[in-house]
Amino acid sequence: MAAQLDDLIHQPLRLKIMAALYADREAGPVEFSRLKAVTQATDGNLGSHLATLEKAGYVEILKDHVGKKPRTRAALTPTGRKAFRAHVDYLREVVEEVGDAP
């Protein structure tokens, strides 16, 4: 996927969520509480932005139980990974263009 601005990812909290999930892509799905700590978001905010990313097909939400405790985890989908990489490439291009300007 070519470098391109992704308006959905551009929102600051969604950018953090995507960055956190991308950094943990090899370690498997990330627990909601951990994602909350990494992004420094509130429960409600995080839940609502995760839902937006899920609807776009960028994030997969997994709900299960550990013993009797409910657990919510999130992971990037292949589409989400590609979109994030393309967005980061776009950001780098914009910054580098200034550096290359005469």
Add this chain to the structure above:
Amino acid sequence: MGMTPNEAAAALSDIERTTERGHVLRGYRAGGPILMLWGLIWAAGYVAMGFLPQDRWGLMWLVLDLVGIAGTLLLSRGSRAEKQPMNWRMIVAFVALLLFFFATFSLFRASAVEPYLAFPGLVTGLVYIGMGLWKMPRYLWIGAILMIATMVGFFFFQPWLTFWMAGFGGGGLFLAGLWLRKL
């Protein structure tokens, strides 16, 4: 509409900061159980020092340290977040620390046994403070508390120093490990 270079640079910094915060939290989580293990070893060692004759201390610590190293390797292997290079670094750091203890004891020979009991608490505290300053701020608190507890034990509870070090050093490290593991 596109982004300005400033907006793009700010977004890239945000990504970098988030990734870094994730690494630090992962480090805490991986380090928690290891700290708990060393807290138990520390407590067991100092309690044993309170009961065993001094000529058995060296062998006892050698056995406990080997158990600790083996446990550390197992725990860090179990943590998927930490990749292999950490293992040899941990071993090198541990061996360097042991050599430092022996070298210091040879240079500054204490006339009483208490400084030998307290010194590991100070050095371990210093190591954690270094880790805290470098990347993981929570270790700064752990190191500072360990150093302060060691000095309080040395000056005010010297007759019970081994048990003080077991309780406040070992127990403290165990609780610190629990604190880190929660993240």
